[in-house]
Amino acid sequence: MVRLFKHYVPNAVLLLGVLDFALLLIAAEGGWRVRAWQIGMAPGGLHTRIPQLLSFAVPLQIAMVAVGAYGADTIRSLRVATSRLMVAVSLGILLLSVIFFLVPAITFWRSNLFYAMLLSIAMLFALRLAAGRTIGGDVLRRRVVVLGAGARAARIAALAERASANFSVIDYIAMNDGEVAVGRARRRDTVASLPDHVLKMRASEVVLAMEERRNALPLNDLLRIKTTGVMVCDISTFIERETGRVDLASVNPSWLIFSDGFSSGQMLNAAAKRSFDIAVSLILLVVTAPLLMLVAIAIRLETPGPALYRQRRVGLHNEEFVMMKLRSMREDAECAGGAVWTSERDPRITRIGQLIRKIRFDELPQCWSVLTGDMSFVGPRPERPEFVAGLERELPFYAERHMVKPGITGWAQINYPYGASVEDARHKLEYDLYYAKNYSPFLDLLILIQTLRVVLWPQGAR
Structure with a gap:
């Protein structure tokens, strides 16, 4: 990498x-x-x-x-x-x-x-x-030695089996820290010298995947391994790098505090992002205004009710704002009561709604929220207050996604299909945290460019 x-x-x-x-x-x-x-x-x-x-x-x-x-x-x-x-x-x-x-x-x-x-x-x-x-193939993959053979090591083994893996695990070493979940792991006491073994295996990286690290880290061995030029990292950093997401199952507050990142609020970056948002939102609203009017007329002709759908969402620093979308559901979509997740083949979605959702055209009126400063083009998708309250109770670090301005498109949107459950929200949160932690104008540009792929191949659009 x-x-x-x-x-x-x-x-x-x-x-x-x-x-x-x-x-x-x-x-x-x-x-x-x-x-x-x-x-x-x-x-x-x-x-x-x-x-x-x-x-x-x-x-x-x-x-x-x-x-x-x-x-x-x-x-x-x-x-x-x-x-x-x-x-x-x-x-x-x-x-x-x-x-x-x-x-x-x-x-x-x-x-x-x-x-x-x-x-x-x-x-x-x-x-x-x-x-x-x-x-x-394997030529460009890194050779990794995993210290640990429990559940965390098994997760790395699962990542290594993916066709998209950028690494190969050449050895697992059980560090006597709990139950062994990787059958081919060798016991620590069979390795006379850990640094010599790593060098003999021609490893390019050592990953710490032990279940219990207190009083179990072989500090002297790790220091020698590090000074020989072999990279040493913990499982949270490794998974972040390999998957483009912050792994909630292994991460802890101290890792988030002491790792680098979370610099989206720097003055120069913020000014450049805001200038881009204002210029592009104005251009898009002006250029697409005739097409927006035609689609709005089609929505009104198909089903009764307004063409624009206004909904309260949670934005930067947990402040609520009103977000607009082209209405893609019947007006009585939530007549039964409170907020409801959108399901696959949701019967509430109209025929026009199915089309504009597939190409993400229903999101275009959100350019107004970008222009007014409530949103940005790139950022975590703003969620409804009714869902946020429950998700903050169930998912660790969910509130941290509100430390950056929400967006029309985002890292989660181009990497994870549409989700409508707490588990889906958990996966998307991992991508949102990666974006907040590793924000740069380059990442924004990459997301904007790759959004076209999501439009052309709308996986999971609902």
């Missing part, structure tokens, strides 16, 4: 992204040279067309990130990779068309773009065909 602007990026993803970008630049240069050869023109020096090369490669790279071309399933499946590449290139053509229209001085001729597109598709596909097993 590489930590890029406080966000963890798998080695395989970073390597593939760098190679893709290099191939896109080569494809752009190849397209230029093919066209120059066709018309008998000297291609000229490479330095004279750097803006044009970048104007081709950058939008296509963004499109590939947006459609999920670097997801675990895409890296390990040629079929999925091919479909995502085709969608990315199609989206890239649209982006390039906009750039060509707005800033023609930095773009290639359309004939150059055509050849560059063909070359990029061929080379990106060839890269995945030639290096897919290497990039998605």
Whole structure:
């Protein structure tokens, strides 16, 4: 894993992204040279067309990130990779068309773009065909030794079995701290020297997964392991890095207090985030106003009641505010009493509601809440006060998600399907805490770009 602007990026993803970008630049240069050869023109020096090369490669790279071309399933499946590449290139053509229209001085001729597109598709596909097993295999995975063989170690074993795992566990060592849950673990007394054993196994990391750490940590051994260049970390940090979420089952208050992060309130970051929110919300509200009116009319024609649905939500510092959405349910959806979770195939959802929920169009009026400052574009989804009261009692650290401004989209929304239960709320809270802890403008940008993937492939939309 590489930590890029406080966000963890798998080695395989970073390597593939760098190679893709290099191939896109080569494809752009190849397209230029093919066209120059066709018309008998000297291609000229490479330095004279750097803006044009970048104007081709950058939008296509963004499109590939947006459609999920670097997801675990895409890296390990040629079929999925091919479909995502085709969608990315199609989206890239649209982006390039906009750039060509707005800033023609930095773009290639359309004939150059055509050849560059063909070359990029061929080379990106060839890269995945030639290096897919290497990039998605064990070569780039870290070799991990786990100290512990109980329930916590078993959780790491389950993570290691996933196809998307970025590590391989090469050994489990039972530290005599309780019941053994990992059958292949070796006993601590069979290892004469823990540091020598770690070096002999060529481990790149040691993870502390003991059930009881008081008076059980082999401090001298861990110090020697650390000074030999092998990374040492606890299970909470390990799971955060590998899964992109804060693990509620292992985390404790002291870990949250002494670990780095929770810097979203810094003045420069807050000012940049607010400026972005104001500018984009204004643009979206103006540009989409005609379409919003048409959808509002369709909602009124299908079922009686207002087109806009106003609802109280809990925002920053537990302050309540009124959030607006396009109404996607019957007006009498909660006539029986209090707040009710939305269920799969909920009969209260209208036909228009099903459509606008799938593409997240019902969320667009929330741009007004972004403009007024109650929300941001990126952040934890604001929850209803009726649910918050119960969730704060049942889930540890739930109140901490209200230390950042709620958003229209968020880290939980792009990583976890729609949830409608306390257990779903628990999983989403883990992602929300990761966002609050590791916030950066880079993470905001990544979430905004990848929101398109959720719209194109609406997993769990209700």
